[in-house]
Amino acid sequence: MNNKPASAARVGIGGPVGSGKTALVEQVIPRFARRGTRLAVITNDLVTKEDAERLKRSGLIDPERVVAVEAGACPHTVIREDPTLNLDAAELLELKFAPLDLVLLESGGDNLASTFSLELVDYWMFVIDVAGGGDIPRKRGPGVLQSDLLIINKSDLAPHVGVDLDLMIAEAEAVRGGKPVIVTNCHTGEGVDAIIDHVARDVLFDS
Amino acid sequence: MxxxxxxxxxxxxxxxxxxxxxxxxxxxxxxxxxxxxxxxxxxxxxxxxxxxxxxxxxxxxxxxxxxxxxxxxxxxxxxxxxIEERWLELVPRDAEAALELGYHAGNLHWRVQFRDGRLAVALEGPEQAYLDRLTMFFDDGRAQRADG
Incomplete structure (x- = not known):
């Protein structure tokens, strides 16, 4: 390649409460670090900084590189309708820690209708989990349909909650019209490398 | 690349x-x-x-x-x-149906235009995914496709 991007890539991570978004961030941080990707993280919560504090305490990343945005309302308002707070946070991080390669924006817990503005992020993934119900893909929420990458997390729980994981994957692939689906267990890290590969290929452009 | x-x-x-x-x-x-x-x-x-x-x-x-x-x-x-944008044009039966259809579209975060009494929905995915969400309007006649 003959020149470099002027700014860091911005990747959104959305999905319902408890699906494993912060656990996913904890899994991807060391993987990006190992491949030399310079990273910062923005978390969005309703009225707390809970997810940001968890990441700062994790020891995985310089706490200064983690910024919390408090939505004060349904989190989708600040990632879709008016993403100004997140745009400002991303610009500040890019200035403070230049040069950055990647800013991850984790949305607060939201419902299946949550989507990211493409003026805010270059690429976004939607995290659902097996324990949330095997029928989630069939419900065809905007997050499931429109995300660049759909992640089905907590694969290990399928036999314990009576979910046919193969059927859930097949239905997810069917409703997404060819867009990728990845199955993970963010507790152990299983499947996470494939997420890194997608981000590296599609927005970091280095694989 | x-x-x-x-x-x-x-x-x-x-x-x-x-x-x-x-x-x-x-x-x-x-x-x-x-x-x-x-x-x-x-x-x-x-x-x-x-x-x-x-x-x-x-x-x-x-x-x-x-x-x-x-x-x-x-x-x-x-x-x-x-690429030229695709639209699904819907014709509500009456004012009451139009209100319900508008509410439904907003609730699903669809992007719409108002065109001479019709509601035009921007198709940002497979058309069938939108039609499936409108079944109850089609079934009882509260709305129909403009080209149907």
């Missing part, structure tokens, strides 16, 4: 139009076709109609638009063209 980080101008710009015309005689103009929603992105991996893999990475204050020229030199030009 070809990294594209600048918009050199538009196809309609006088100076560039001449150069494009010259390159087109040598079959040296490549086209990237994008859906409307992808035109909002600042960074994406795409393939031209001639198979060149491109990494578009624009500054945050620059936006893609139809006819944007991302590469132009003596050997080649690369141009972005927006």
């Amino acid at each position: 070809l990294m594209l980080t600048t918009i050199h101008g538009l196809m309609t710009d006088d100076a560039l139009h001449e150069r494009l015309h010259g390159l087109s005689h040598n079959d040296a103009v490549e086209t990237i076709r994008l859906e409307r929603q992808d035109m909002q992105r600042h960074r994406l991996r795409v393939e031209t109609d001639k198979g060149t893999i491109c990494a578009i990475a624009l500054p945050r204050d620059v936006s893609l638009e139809d006819g944007a020229i991302l590469e132009i030199d003596e050997n080649r030009a690369i141009v972005v063209r927006a």
Whole structure:
């Protein structure tokens, strides 16, 4: 390649409460670090900084590189309708820690209708989990349909909650019209490398 | 992979139009076709109609638009063209049905236009996914497709 991007890539991570978004961030941080990707993280919560504090305490990343945005309302308002707070946070991080390669924006817990503005992020993934119900893909929420990458997390729980994981994957692939689906267990890290590969290929452009 | 980080101008710009015309005689103009929603992105991996893999990475204050020229030199030009947007036009039976249909569309975060008593819904995915969400309106006659 003959020149470099002027700014860091911005990747959104959305999905319902408890699906494993912060656990996913904890899994991807060391993987990006190992491949030399310079990273910062923005978390969005309703009225707390809970997810940001968890990441700062994790020891995985310089706490200064983690910024919390408090939505004060349904989190989708600040990632879709008016993403100004997140745009400002991303610009500040890019200035403070230049040069950055990647800013991850984790949305607060939201419902299946949550989507990211493409003026805010270059690429976004939607995290659902097996324990949330095997029928989630069939419900065809905007997050499931429109995300660049759909992640089905907590694969290990399928036999314990009576979910046919193969059927859930097949239905997810069917409703997404060819867009990728990845199955993970963010507790152990299983499947996470494939997420890194997608981000590296599609927005970091280095694989 | 070809990294594209600048918009050199538009196809309609006088100076560039001449150069494009010259390159087109040598079959040296490549086209990237994008859906409307992808035109909002600042960074994406795409393939031209001639198979060149491109990494578009624009500054945050620059936006893609139809006819944007991302590469132009003596050997080649690369141009972005927006794919024509698809719409689903719905005709509500009466004012009450129109209110319900409008509420339903808003609740699903659909992007709409109002066209002479019709509700036009922008299709940002498979049409069937939208039709499936309208079944109850079609079944009891509260709404029908304008082309149905």
